[in-house]
Amino acid sequence: MVARYFVSPRRGRRGYSDIASALDAAAGRGRAARVEIAPGRYEEALTVRGDVELVAVDGPGSVVVHRPRGTVLEASGAARVHGLVLIGRDADVVDCRAGTLTLEHSEVRAHNGVSVRGRPNTAVTLRDSAIRHGRTLFAGAGGLIERCRFSDAADNAVAVIEGARVAVRDSWIGGSRIHGVRVSDARAEVTGCELTGTGKAALVADTQAELTVSGCTIHAVDAEAVMFIEQSRGSVDGARVTDTQHGIAVASGADPVVRGCTLTACRDTGINVQTSGRGRFEDCEVLAAGNVAVLSTQGGAPEVHGCRISGGNVGIAVTDAARGRFTRVEIGDLTSVALRVSDDAKAVFEQVRVERCPSGLETRGGAGTTAEVSDSRFRDFGMSAAEVLGHSRVTLKGVVAERGRLGFGVGEDAQLFAYGCAVEGVSSGGALGFGRARLVARNLTVTGSEAFGLCGLGSAYLDVADSGFVDCAAAGASFDEKCAGRLADCSVDGTQGVAVQHNGRVELVSLRTSLAVVTKEPEPAEPAPTTVNNFIGPVFHREVSGTQLAWNNHDVIQQQTDEDGSRA
Known part of the structure; x- marks a missing residue:
């Protein structure tokens, strides 16, 4: 049977004037106890031992326990607190040292300290409570947080460290100076929560931690919404992110799985993977990203499947020796390029659809810069569907x-290989090679170009076979300047322009056409520069000695000298 104790500042019959006295009496009897506390402000330290329940009899907020310095509530055993307001400074306001502790409909305020601490091998439950200013720390402890409100933490609102296991559900976290929830060398589940106004990442997993996030809303954050670093793992499902610097960031060997998230108006990047980070991203949306919707850089290697990108600047960028595989991606209405690969990065794009962007694919960098695009479509692009520059391939x-x-x-020194590709309805041309570039095409079809179907300029080399050019207004193929190459087993059909206009450096093999083939005469070599020798002065046809010479002088003074050079 539970023993009951009543506490009131006015101390009625058989009551106690302070809470500590009632707790001492309960500890002396060694049985389960319920301490009922009348409204009031109590300035004391509470030590709970055994199976004890502390209850504010007039409901939440009616009992305030306060200490100017030091711990307010220390618990060992099976402690339950209902409806109390606990206020402390420069210490752990609530400290669970052993056993279990449950706070319900309570409030904890920590000024320059820890609000609630769960020590190793303890279990702390927070339910329908408010935690202000200080952080809630689980160090090697078990924890459950339900329907709580964490506001204005001086550092992390919730810290899960040193092997702790914590679940945070249906709670609000806002105004933390550092993180909303930090998980380090521990495990945490965050479900149905709202996080806002954090100084750094709202949710972060580091030091091989495991973080599972589901159904959360994150907005107005100075840094990342969710960040996985230092070989951490976990998952993010159904998150809604708005107005953060980065949506979901992965770095330093972390490898999460992200599904069904919507990342809107991220000020820099929606998905950011770098420094050997990995990650699998499925069925996500990135809307109106300020810089890059999906960025893989500095050795990152994500896999992105079923992603939708709309609005913003750049769609997908793979840079600085990073990698990436992107499948079933839809990109539209950007202000810049849809796909960018540069600086020795490698990317694979499959089943990509790009609409209403200035450029489709852009590559630039050294010979290690490569991109593969298959089964994809670029539509309504302002400049080019694919632009390959530098030494990229x-x-x-x-x-x-x-x-x-x-x-x-x-162009430049780059290489482009096109197999089974088609170009339709372009204003300038179907395929162009320039500079010292190399273009290899098989089964290429260009239809309805308002200028040329195929064009080579500079010292480019074009090797095109089994291809067709239809209704190209100016020429099916045009080879100018020092361009060289081969056009084999190709056809040019239409009613205007010429079939091929070439410079005599291109081999034509089995060309099928009813249009004219025009060979341009090589431009004449420029004449050698004329050399003019302008001799001013006398010309000598024999050896001359003992002679004095002067020219172009208005006044000449002659002086005779001896053999030693002195005047005669």
Whole structure:
């Protein structure tokens, strides 16, 4: 049977004037106890031993326990607190040293200290409570947080460290100076929570931690919404992120799984993977990202499947020796390029759909910069569907470019390989090679170009076979300047322009066409520069000695000298 104790500042019959006295009496009897506390402000330290329940009889907020310094409530055993307000400074306001502790409908205020501490091998439950200013710390402890409110923590609102296991559910976390929830070398589940106004990442997992996030809303954060670093693992499902610097960030060997998230108006990046970070991202949306929707950089290697990107600046960027595989991605309405690969990065794009962007694919960098694009479509692009520059290498398989300026362009020292690709309705041309670039195409079809189907400039080399050019207004193929190459087993059909206009450096093999083939005469070599020798002065046809010479002088003074050079 539970023993009952009543506490009131006015101390009625058989009551106690302070809570500590009632707790001492309960501890002396060694049985389960219920301490009922009348409204009031109590300035004392509470030590709970055994099976004890502390209850504010007039409901939550009616009992305030306060200490100017030091711990307010220390618990060992099976402690339950209902409806109390606990206020402390410069210490752990609530300290669970052993056993279990449950706080319900309570409030904890920690000024320059820890609000609630769960020590190793303890279990702390917070339910329907408010935690202000100080952090809640689980160090090697078990924890459950339900329907709580954490506000204005001086550092982390909730810290789960040193092997702790904690679940946070349906709670609000706001205004933390550092993180909302930090998980380090521990495990945490965060479900159905709202996080806002944190100084750094709202949710972070580090030091091989495991973090599971489900159904959370995160907004107005100065840094990342969710961050996985230092070989941490976990998952994020159904998160809604708005107005953060980065949506979901992965770095330093971390490898989470992210599904069904919507990342809106991130000021820099929606998904950011770097420094050997990995991660699998499925069925996510990135809307109106300020800089890059999906960024893989500095050795990152994400896999992105079923992603939708709309609005913002750059769609997907893979840079600085990073990698990435992107499948079933839809990109539209950007102000810059949809796909960018640069600086020795490597990317694979499959089943990508790009609409209404200035550029489709852009690559630039050293020979280690490669991109593979297959079964993809670029539509309504302002400049080009693919632009390959530097020393980069790109392979296109089954790629369709519709309605834009230029289909595929390769320049400088880059290489472009196109297999089974098609270009339709472009204003400038289907495929262009310039500089010292190399273009290899098989089964390429260009239809309805308002200029050329295929064009080579500079010292580019074009090797095109089994391809067709239809209704190209100016020329099916044009080879100018010092461009060289081969056009084999190709056809040019239409009613205007010429079939091929070339410079005599291109081999034409089995060309099928009813249009004219025009060979441009090589431009005459520039004449050698004329050398003019202008001799001013006398010309000598024999050896001359003992002679004095002067020219272009208005006044000449002659003086005779001896053999030693002195005047005669």
